[in-house]
Amino acid sequence: MPRSPETRAAIGRRAGSTLILALSAALVLATPAASAWADGPADCSLAQTAEPPFVGERAPAADLGPPFGFTPWTGDRQELLRRVVEVVAQQAAELGAPSCFQRKPEALAARVDFLSPFDFLVLTYYDSEPATRDALLQAYGRDPRQAIRDLSPIYPSPRADMILATVAYYDLDSDRIRVNRGKLSEADAPRVLVHEFWHAMPLTRVWTQPDGTIYRASGFWTQQRRGDGRIWQAVDGPTGLPFPPYLFDEAMATMMEVRFAGPLPYARRDLDQAVVFMTRLTDLAAPGEIIQLYLESRPLDFYNLLASHRDELS
Ligand SMILES: [Zn+2]
DSSP, rough: OOOOHHHHHHHHHOOOOOOOHHHHHHHTTTOOOOOSSSSSOOOOOOOOOOOOOOOOOOOOOOOGOTTOOOOOOOOOOHHHHHHHHHHHHHHHTTTTTOHHHHHHHEEEEEGGEEOOHHHHHHHHHHOOHHHHHHHHHHOOOOHHHHHHTTTTTTSSSSHHHHHHTOEEEEEETTEEEEEEETTOOTTTTTHHHHHHHHHHHHHOOEEEOOHHHOEEEEEEEEEEETTOOOOOOOOSSSTSSOOOHHHHHHHHHHHHHHHHHOSSSSHHHHHHHHHHHHHHHHHHOOOTTHHHHHTTTHHHHHHHHEEETTHHHO
Protein backbone atom coordinates (compact mmCIF):
# COMPACT_ATOMS: atom_id res chain seq x y z
CA MET A 1 0.00 0.00 0.00
CA PRO A 2 1.18 3.52 -0.62
CA ARG A 3 1.58 5.72 2.38
CA SER A 4 -2.12 5.66 2.72
CA PRO A 5 -4.52 8.21 4.05
CA GLU A 6 -5.80 5.39 6.22
CA THR A 7 -2.47 5.55 7.94
CA ARG A 8 -2.69 9.29 8.13
CA ALA A 9 -6.19 9.07 9.50
CA ALA A 10 -5.06 6.58 12.08
CA ILE A 11 -2.38 9.05 13.01
CA GLY A 12 -5.11 11.58 13.52
CA ARG A 13 -4.71 15.06 14.80
CA ARG A 14 -5.83 14.81 18.35
CA ALA A 15 -5.37 17.42 20.99
CA GLY A 16 -2.92 16.91 23.81
CA SER A 17 0.45 17.65 25.25
CA THR A 18 3.47 17.16 23.03
CA LEU A 19 6.19 18.60 25.19
CA ILE A 20 8.38 15.53 24.87
CA LEU A 21 7.96 15.56 21.14
CA ALA A 22 8.83 19.23 20.85
CA LEU A 23 11.92 18.86 22.99
CA SER A 24 13.19 15.82 21.21
CA ALA A 25 12.52 17.30 17.81
CA ALA A 26 14.60 20.32 18.77
CA LEU A 27 17.44 18.02 19.78
CA VAL A 28 17.34 15.90 16.66
CA LEU A 29 17.29 18.86 14.37
CA ALA A 30 20.03 20.74 16.14
CA THR A 31 22.36 18.49 14.17
CA PRO A 32 25.16 20.59 12.67
CA ALA A 33 25.50 20.86 8.93
CA ALA A 34 26.17 17.44 7.58
CA SER A 35 29.68 16.29 6.87
CA ALA A 36 28.37 12.94 5.67
CA TRP A 37 27.40 14.18 2.22
CA ALA A 38 30.59 13.44 0.34
CA ASP A 39 28.72 14.52 -2.74
CA GLY A 40 25.03 14.78 -3.42
CA PRO A 41 23.08 12.50 -5.70
CA ALA A 42 23.38 13.34 -9.36
CA ASP A 43 19.66 13.72 -9.60
CA CYS A 44 16.96 14.05 -6.97
CA SER A 45 14.33 15.51 -9.26
CA LEU A 46 10.70 14.54 -9.20
CA ALA A 47 9.53 11.30 -10.71
CA GLN A 48 8.21 11.44 -14.23
CA THR A 49 4.63 10.38 -13.79
CA ALA A 50 1.70 9.98 -16.06
CA GLU A 51 -0.58 12.98 -16.23
CA PRO A 52 -2.87 12.93 -13.24
CA PRO A 53 -6.55 12.90 -14.05
CA PHE A 54 -7.74 16.41 -14.66
CA VAL A 55 -9.72 17.70 -11.72
CA GLY A 56 -9.31 21.43 -11.93
CA GLU A 57 -10.24 23.92 -9.31
CA ARG A 58 -13.68 23.30 -7.88
CA ALA A 59 -15.84 26.11 -6.64
CA PRO A 60 -16.18 26.05 -2.84
CA ALA A 61 -19.54 24.64 -1.82
CA ALA A 62 -20.40 25.10 1.83
CA ASP A 63 -24.01 24.17 1.15
CA LEU A 64 -23.05 20.57 0.46
CA GLY A 65 -22.54 20.20 4.21
CA PRO A 66 -19.98 18.00 5.93
CA PRO A 67 -18.02 16.10 4.88
CA PHE A 68 -18.33 17.30 1.27
CA GLY A 69 -18.81 21.02 1.76
CA PHE A 70 -15.90 23.45 1.90
CA THR A 71 -15.55 27.18 2.17
CA PRO A 72 -13.21 29.60 0.39
CA TRP A 73 -9.83 30.47 1.84
CA THR A 74 -9.10 34.15 2.17
CA GLY A 75 -5.32 34.04 1.69
CA ASP A 76 -3.30 33.87 -1.48
CA ARG A 77 -2.63 30.25 -2.46
CA GLN A 78 0.60 31.14 -4.26
CA GLU A 79 1.82 33.07 -1.24
CA LEU A 80 1.13 30.03 0.96
CA LEU A 81 3.14 27.78 -1.34
CA ARG A 82 5.95 30.33 -1.61
CA ARG A 83 6.22 30.37 2.17
CA VAL A 84 6.25 26.58 2.45
CA VAL A 85 8.90 26.29 -0.28
CA GLU A 86 11.04 28.85 1.52
CA VAL A 87 10.73 27.04 4.86
CA VAL A 88 11.50 23.55 3.51
CA ALA A 89 14.38 24.77 1.35
CA GLN A 90 15.83 26.61 4.35
CA GLN A 91 15.48 23.52 6.54
CA ALA A 92 17.23 21.41 3.92
CA ALA A 93 20.05 23.95 3.76
CA GLU A 94 20.40 24.03 7.55
CA LEU A 95 20.71 20.26 7.60
CA GLY A 96 23.45 20.42 5.01
CA ALA A 97 21.50 18.65 2.28
CA PRO A 98 22.97 19.01 -1.22
CA SER A 99 21.64 21.83 -3.36
CA CYS A 100 19.63 19.34 -5.37
CA PHE A 101 17.40 18.81 -2.33
CA GLN A 102 17.35 22.50 -1.51
CA ARG A 103 15.84 23.16 -4.95
CA LYS A 104 13.33 20.34 -4.77
CA PRO A 105 10.62 22.15 -2.74
CA GLU A 106 10.14 24.65 -5.57
CA ALA A 107 9.33 21.82 -7.97
CA LEU A 108 7.07 20.19 -5.39
CA ALA A 109 4.96 23.32 -5.13
CA ALA A 110 3.62 22.61 -8.61
CA ARG A 111 2.47 19.20 -7.42
CA VAL A 112 0.14 20.22 -4.62
CA ASP A 113 -3.51 19.56 -5.40
CA PHE A 114 -6.07 21.48 -3.34
CA LEU A 115 -9.02 19.16 -3.75
CA SER A 116 -12.67 19.22 -2.91
CA PRO A 117 -13.49 16.47 -0.36
CA PHE A 118 -15.33 14.60 -3.12
CA ASP A 119 -12.31 14.63 -5.44
CA PHE A 120 -9.97 13.77 -2.55
CA LEU A 121 -12.09 10.72 -1.72
CA VAL A 122 -12.54 9.55 -5.31
CA LEU A 123 -8.88 9.97 -6.31
CA THR A 124 -7.83 8.00 -3.25
CA TYR A 125 -10.49 5.30 -3.12
CA TYR A 126 -10.50 4.55 -6.85
CA ASP A 127 -6.76 4.87 -7.38
CA SER A 128 -6.63 1.50 -9.14
CA GLU A 129 -9.94 1.87 -10.98
CA PRO A 130 -9.34 4.81 -13.33
CA ALA A 131 -12.54 4.41 -15.34
CA THR A 132 -14.78 4.62 -12.28
CA ARG A 133 -12.63 7.41 -10.86
CA ASP A 134 -12.80 9.55 -13.97
CA ALA A 135 -16.55 9.02 -14.42
CA LEU A 136 -17.18 10.20 -10.86
CA LEU A 137 -14.86 13.22 -11.22
CA GLN A 138 -16.74 14.28 -14.33
CA ALA A 139 -20.09 13.68 -12.67
CA TYR A 140 -19.13 16.04 -9.86
CA GLY A 141 -18.38 18.76 -12.40
CA ARG A 142 -21.89 18.42 -13.78
CA ASP A 143 -23.89 18.02 -10.57
CA PRO A 144 -22.13 17.70 -7.19
CA ARG A 145 -25.24 16.53 -5.32
CA GLN A 146 -25.99 13.80 -7.80
CA ALA A 147 -22.32 12.76 -7.85
CA ILE A 148 -22.36 12.40 -4.06
CA ARG A 149 -25.44 10.18 -4.38
CA ASP A 150 -23.50 8.15 -6.96
CA LEU A 151 -20.97 7.36 -4.25
CA SER A 152 -23.49 5.15 -2.43
CA PRO A 153 -21.52 1.91 -3.13
CA ILE A 154 -18.59 3.24 -1.09
CA TYR A 155 -19.93 6.06 1.05
CA PRO A 156 -20.57 5.94 3.89
CA SER A 157 -18.14 3.20 4.85
CA PRO A 158 -15.30 2.98 7.37
CA ARG A 159 -12.67 3.36 4.63
CA ALA A 160 -14.37 6.32 2.98
CA ASP A 161 -14.87 7.96 6.36
CA MET A 162 -11.18 7.52 7.17
CA ILE A 163 -10.14 9.07 3.86
CA LEU A 164 -12.49 12.01 4.37
CA ALA A 165 -11.07 12.55 7.87
CA THR A 166 -7.56 12.94 6.42
CA VAL A 167 -6.28 16.49 5.94
CA ALA A 168 -3.56 15.76 3.39
CA TYR A 169 -1.09 13.14 2.27
CA TYR A 170 1.77 12.60 -0.13
CA ASP A 171 0.91 10.07 -2.83
CA LEU A 172 4.03 8.24 -3.90
CA ASP A 173 2.45 6.81 -7.06
CA SER A 174 1.61 10.17 -8.59
CA ASP A 175 4.40 11.97 -6.71
CA ARG A 176 1.87 14.60 -5.71
CA ILE A 177 0.57 16.06 -2.46
CA ARG A 178 -3.18 15.87 -2.05
CA VAL A 179 -4.95 18.31 0.22
CA ASN A 180 -8.50 17.77 1.45
CA ARG A 181 -10.02 21.26 1.40
CA GLY A 182 -12.93 20.06 3.46
CA LYS A 183 -10.69 19.03 6.34
CA LEU A 184 -7.61 21.25 6.28
CA SER A 185 -8.06 24.68 7.80
CA GLU A 186 -6.30 27.63 6.27
CA ALA A 187 -4.56 28.27 9.59
CA ASP A 188 -3.07 24.75 9.69
CA ALA A 189 -2.14 24.69 6.01
CA PRO A 190 1.49 25.93 6.38
CA ARG A 191 2.50 23.34 8.99
CA VAL A 192 0.66 20.50 7.28
CA LEU A 193 2.24 21.33 3.93
CA VAL A 194 5.72 21.53 5.46
CA HIS A 195 5.05 18.05 6.88
CA GLU A 196 3.88 16.66 3.54
CA PHE A 197 6.72 18.30 1.62
CA TRP A 198 9.14 16.37 3.84
CA HIS A 199 7.35 13.13 2.98
CA ALA A 200 7.86 14.06 -0.66
CA MET A 201 11.51 15.16 -0.32
CA PRO A 202 13.32 11.79 -0.48
CA LEU A 203 14.27 10.59 -3.90
CA THR A 204 12.43 7.40 -4.82
CA ARG A 205 14.74 4.45 -5.26
CA VAL A 206 13.57 1.52 -7.41
CA TRP A 207 15.34 -1.80 -7.94
CA THR A 208 14.57 -5.33 -9.13
CA GLN A 209 15.62 -8.49 -7.33
CA PRO A 210 16.80 -11.56 -9.29
CA ASP A 211 13.42 -13.23 -8.68
CA GLY A 212 11.70 -10.39 -10.54
CA THR A 213 10.21 -8.67 -7.51
CA ILE A 214 10.38 -4.91 -7.89
CA TYR A 215 11.09 -2.81 -4.83
CA ARG A 216 10.89 0.88 -4.25
CA ALA A 217 11.99 2.86 -1.25
CA SER A 218 11.00 6.31 -0.08
CA GLY A 219 12.73 7.53 3.02
CA PHE A 220 12.98 4.63 5.47
CA TRP A 221 10.19 2.47 4.15
CA THR A 222 10.01 0.00 1.31
CA GLN A 223 7.29 -1.41 -0.91
CA GLN A 224 7.30 -4.35 -3.27
CA ARG A 225 5.43 -5.27 -6.40
CA ARG A 226 5.34 -8.72 -7.90
CA GLY A 227 5.36 -9.50 -11.60
CA ASP A 228 3.16 -7.20 -13.62
CA GLY A 229 1.00 -6.37 -10.63
CA ARG A 230 0.06 -2.73 -10.18
CA ILE A 231 -0.37 -2.74 -6.44
CA TRP A 232 2.55 -1.89 -4.21
CA GLN A 233 2.64 -3.61 -0.86
CA ALA A 234 4.51 -2.37 2.17
CA VAL A 235 7.50 -4.40 3.28
CA ASP A 236 7.66 -4.86 7.01
CA GLY A 237 11.42 -4.50 7.27
CA PRO A 238 13.67 -6.76 9.32
CA THR A 239 12.37 -8.24 12.52
CA GLY A 240 13.60 -6.54 15.62
CA LEU A 241 12.77 -3.03 14.45
CA PRO A 242 11.36 -1.01 17.33
CA PHE A 243 8.69 0.53 15.05
CA PRO A 244 7.00 -0.28 11.76
CA PRO A 245 9.03 1.36 8.95
CA TYR A 246 6.42 3.99 8.04
CA LEU A 247 6.68 5.39 11.56
CA PHE A 248 10.33 6.35 11.03
CA ASP A 249 9.24 8.46 8.04
CA GLU A 250 6.38 9.86 10.06
CA ALA A 251 8.86 10.86 12.75
CA MET A 252 11.07 12.63 10.20
CA ALA A 253 8.21 14.63 8.67
CA THR A 254 6.80 15.42 12.12
CA MET A 255 10.13 16.68 13.42
CA MET A 256 10.40 19.12 10.52
CA GLU A 257 6.82 20.26 11.05
CA VAL A 258 7.46 20.84 14.75
CA ARG A 259 10.72 22.62 14.01
CA PHE A 260 8.78 25.06 11.84
CA ALA A 261 5.50 25.46 13.67
CA GLY A 262 5.95 24.24 17.24
CA PRO A 263 4.32 21.34 19.09
CA LEU A 264 1.67 19.32 17.37
CA PRO A 265 -1.96 20.06 18.22
CA TYR A 266 -2.45 16.39 19.12
CA ALA A 267 -0.63 13.66 20.98
CA ARG A 268 0.18 10.26 19.62
CA ARG A 269 2.09 7.89 21.84
CA ASP A 270 3.78 5.69 19.23
CA LEU A 271 4.84 8.70 17.17
CA ASP A 272 6.23 10.45 20.25
CA GLN A 273 8.20 7.31 21.05
CA ALA A 274 9.50 7.10 17.48
CA VAL A 275 10.72 10.70 17.67
CA VAL A 276 12.47 10.06 21.00
CA PHE A 277 14.09 6.99 19.47
CA MET A 278 15.28 8.96 16.43
CA THR A 279 16.75 11.56 18.75
CA ARG A 280 18.84 8.95 20.52
CA LEU A 281 19.91 7.42 17.23
CA THR A 282 20.89 10.81 15.84
CA ASP A 283 23.15 11.36 18.84
CA LEU A 284 24.87 8.05 18.11
CA ALA A 285 25.15 8.46 14.33
CA ALA A 286 27.57 10.65 12.44
CA PRO A 287 26.43 14.27 11.97
CA GLY A 288 23.93 14.48 9.13
CA GLU A 289 23.86 10.72 8.65
CA ILE A 290 20.17 10.22 9.45
CA ILE A 291 18.86 12.97 7.18
CA GLN A 292 21.14 11.77 4.39
CA LEU A 293 19.90 8.17 4.61
CA TYR A 294 16.33 9.52 4.66
CA LEU A 295 16.66 11.82 1.65
CA GLU A 296 18.57 9.22 -0.33
CA SER A 297 15.95 6.55 0.57
CA ARG A 298 18.38 4.00 1.96
CA PRO A 299 16.26 1.98 4.42
CA LEU A 300 18.68 -0.96 4.49
CA ASP A 301 21.59 1.27 5.48
CA PHE A 302 19.30 2.82 8.07
CA TYR A 303 18.40 -0.60 9.51
CA ASN A 304 22.08 -1.54 9.57
CA LEU A 305 22.77 1.65 11.46
CA LEU A 306 20.06 0.69 13.97
CA ALA A 307 21.57 -2.77 14.34
CA SER A 308 25.06 -1.40 14.90
CA HIS A 309 23.76 0.67 17.83
CA ARG A 310 21.38 -1.95 19.20
CA ASP A 311 23.13 -2.23 22.55
CA GLU A 312 23.20 1.52 23.15
CA LEU A 313 19.57 1.90 22.07
CA SER A 314 18.11 -0.86 24.20
ZN1 LIG B 1 3.05 12.18 7.81
